[in-house]
Amino acid sequence: MSLHSAPKHCKTIPVLPLTPEAFSAFGQVIQAYGDHTAAPPGTKITPANQGSATKFHKLSLLESSYPTSSGASAGLSVYRCNPTEIVNGSVELKVLERHLYTNQAFIPMGGGGIQGDEVLKEPNAYLVVVAHNGADDKPDLSTLRAFVASAGQGIMYNTAIWHQPMTVLHKPMDFTCVETQIGNGDKADCEILELEAGEGVIMLELLC
Numbered sequence: 001m002s003l004h005s006a007p008k009h010c011k012t013i014p015v016l017p018l019t020p021e022a023f024s025a026f027g028q029v030i031q032a033y034g035d036h037t038a039a040p041p042g043t044k045i046t047p048a049n050q051g052s053a054t055k056f057h058k059l060s061l062l063e064s065s066y067p068t069s070s071g072a073s074a075g076l077s078v079y080r081c082n083p084t085e086i087v088n089g090s091v092e093l094k095v096l097e098r099h100l101y102t103n104q105a106f107i108p109m110g111g112g113g114i115q116g117d118e119v120l121k122e123p124n125a126y127l128v129v130v131a132h133n134g135a136d137d138k139p140d141l142s143t144l145r146a147f148v149a150s151a152g153q154g155i156m157y158n159t160a161i162w163h164q165p166m167t168v169l170h171k172p173m174d175f176t177c178v179e180t181q182i183g184n185g186d187k188a189d190c191e192i193l194e195l196e197a198g199e200g201v202i203m204l205e206l207l208c
């Protein structure tokens with residue numbers, strides 16, 4: 001459908017700044033903290049590199065539950081993502097996907113460090129859209145949440161969490177993706193669900 005027409009059954013989800021607390025039911029945020037007290041409780045923080053660096057330890061752990069016989073392996077891939085279409089300050093949600101046997105991290109390969117409301121004004125920002133699974137083994141759209149992340153924030157989607165494929169705003173961005181996969185296109189690696197059929201239109205409203 002054209003985004004320019006007023007959709008009949010349009011549900012609007014606000015896009016909120018990404019914080020570890022708000023995202024914790026869906027995954028983890030991978031970032032440094034200028035104010036160490038802002039890091040998730042229990043985060044081990046130590047000096048490193050002879051005092052020239054600060055290490056924020058194990059903000060997320062790698063998970064894989066593939067059967068041994070699957071031949072799946074852990075690795076790092078790179079996604080070069082082109083900006084999505086923003087119409088009247090909103091992005092249409094069309095697809096959700098999940099990975100039943102692994103968690104999946106996306107780490108921007110570039111500067112950043114801006115957080116809060118400033119993120120949306122920053123040229124390098126991306127959307128993180130997630131939902132829990134429902135009793136019908138489809139996304140429970142009542143749990144749908146949308147966040148905007150800066151180029152200084154990576155994310156780890158928890159295993160089997162439904163999420164929108166990487167959706168970048170304004171400018172192309174490269175991400176390192178850390179995951180375990182078989183790599184043969186098997187549904188076990190990535191299950192994709194088109195939302196358009198019968199779900200009505202879901203708009204992700206960029207708040208500034």
Ligand SMILES: NC(=O)N[C@@H](O)C(=O)O
Pocket residue numbers: 097104164165166190
């Ligand atoms: N998550 C995401 O953006 N895409 C990947 O999961 C993929 O398998 O393409």
